[in-house]
Amino acid sequence: MMTLALDGPRRASRQLHPALVPGLFFAFVLVLILLRLGRVVELAYPVGAVLVGLMCYRRNPAEYVSFMCWLYFLSPEVRRIADFFNGAYNPISPIQMAPVLVAILSGLTVLTHYRVVATKRAFPSLLIVLAMTYALVVGCIRNSVPSALFSFGYAIIPVFVGFHVLATWKHFPVYSRVLVSTFSWGMFVIGIYGVIQYVLMPPWDAMWMLKSGIGSVGEPLPFSFRVFSTLNSPGPLATVLMGGLLFMLAGRGKVVWVGAVSGLVVLLLTAVRSAWGGLIIGGIYALACIDARTRARVILAILIVSALSVPMFAVEEFAKPVLDRMESVTSIKDDRSFQIRMRFYESFLAVATSDIAGQGMGAVGIGTKLDSATSQLGKFGVFDSGLMEIPFVMGWPGTLLYLTGLLWMIGRAMKRGLAMKSNRLLAAAVGTAIALVSMLVFSNTLNAFDGILFQLGVTLPVIGHRYARMLAASGGATP
Structure with missing residues (x-):
């Protein structure tokens, strides 16, 4: 170790x-x-x-x-x-x-750092890029060049960020310090503002709700909506908070405590159950992968944060929407969104897996707007399953390449993280990646900033282990 x-x-x-x-x-x-x-x-x-x-x-x-x-x-x-x-x-x-x-x-x-592209540590990323390139070609043929290129760029940016971190591995100590600080302060700002937003509803946020058409999150009145804080909607906010709270397991200081408490409160107020589940899954993995002494300290910190969050929910306006959402989890079979998702899986599974070539980039998501004369989302503009989206877009060849690279990244990150059990950041990073993969059931959590979080999660253990080996070789650490 x-x-x-x-x-x-x-x-x-x-x-x-x-x-x-x-x-x-x-x-x-x-x-x-x-x-x-x-x-x-x-x-x-x-x-x-x-x-x-x-x-x-x-x-x-x-x-x-x-x-x-x-x-x-x-x-x-x-x-x-x-x-x-x-x-x-x-x-x-x-x-x-x-x-x-x-x-x-x-x-x-x-x-x-083009030489790194040909190395073994970059090979999983190369497989994913090849899968995306295949889907790009298919998308240009089946959809349109603008929509395919837009979707390709949207998907490949997280891979670029992951490669950037991988290639600059000698800066691992700075990455550790800077990223923990970034997420600690980020959760502090996002969490505090989220609470203020829920209580006061600033006029600019109210105008956004009225003009943008996101009325599904509630009314632009205090205590009457699902919190979106500084982001566009509750979904992206919940994913950011989930990843940030996990990364904060490696943090220390007053900012971490305030950020963790406010972040947890706001995460509950988003009412995004997939992120709640992701936080639990990622947290359990992180706790299981650190040594016993560190685990005891982290569990104590989690209990304190949870206890500090409880008084906020003594207020009915805070407690009722959260309790109602939690109740829907216990009666999940009667939940309308669950029933809709199950029907989607039942009806779409054969469609997603029977098209050998795939529909290509631009078939789903925001890119479908570029295929419309009115700039409206296409038939599959809103796609509620990352698991179905991968084979639907990439077909069998692309899915094989993509999943191979994806599983390679996750397996390698788990192995490197377990080799350094005293490092809370690496355990939290892998936990974040696993949480995001578990959330693929609900949406594609491997694109946009969600994808960047995933790439950080699977790359930090790799560069941390490599940096430790370099220190050990030079006498700076003891394996």
Whole structure:
């Protein structure tokens, strides 16, 4: 078994706090918004984000990943506040492109570290890329080139981020420190704002609910909706909170405690049962994979966080929606959404598995809008099963390549994590990946930021183990 210190190189002490650069960037944007320069923000925000992203990318690979995470955390809220102060809702806001554009920068690592592509540690990623490329070709033929290219880019970005982390493995101590800090502060901000949103319903969030057509989450009134905090809807928020809470198992300090309590409360208020289950699955795995002494401390911390969350639910407005949702789990067979999902699986299973070639990229999701003259979602624009989406889009050849790469990544991450049982971050990372895979039953959790979380989960144990071996070889650690 290997142990590994997370202190990093001496020069790490001169590095900026992970929240400083994002904080300055968002503070500058907020000033522009308050000056009623909403239209300027729509253009300046994505351009500024890319420039700051490039600066972080050149300065330190871990700080770049941190800034990218912050953009995914906060960009939807920036968009809503900008629209509100601008006095008009923009259905196609360039602000939403900022996280994607910055994440695309990770593709530069493929060019600067091209030799890593041919190594064994990058082989699972290569299999996944080959599967996506096959689906891209099929999609260009069966759907349209724009929709296929859009869906391909949407799917491959997480793989680029994973490769970026894999290729910059020597920065593992900095990744450990920066990512734990990023998720700790991120959950602090998202959790606190989520509680404020639920109690007060800020006017910009109310305007978003009315104009965007997400009335299914409730009414734009205090205590009358499923919380979405700084993200676009309860679903993405719940996944971010689930992953963030698991990563915070490796954190310490007051920010971690406040972030964990508020994050747990808001996760329950999203009423997303798949994320609740994912948190339980990921947490059980993480606890099972750390040594007994560390496990006892983590369990104690979980109990304290749970106890601190209880007083919030003494208020009926907090308790009732959560208890109602929990009750639906105990009577799952009578639950309407469960019945709809079961009918979908029964009717679509044969369709998804009988098409040998697959429908290709652009057949499902947001990309179907590019096949419509009215920019409306296509027949499979909303697809409620990641398990069915993979064979439906990729066919048999692509599914074989994709699942081989996916299972390879998970198995390798579990093996590397078990070799370093005293490292809570690695156990939490693998737990996050396993949680996301378990949630494929409900949606595709391997694309967008969900996919980035998965790639971080399966890649951190690999680079951590490699870094530990390097230290052991140089006498810096004892295997």
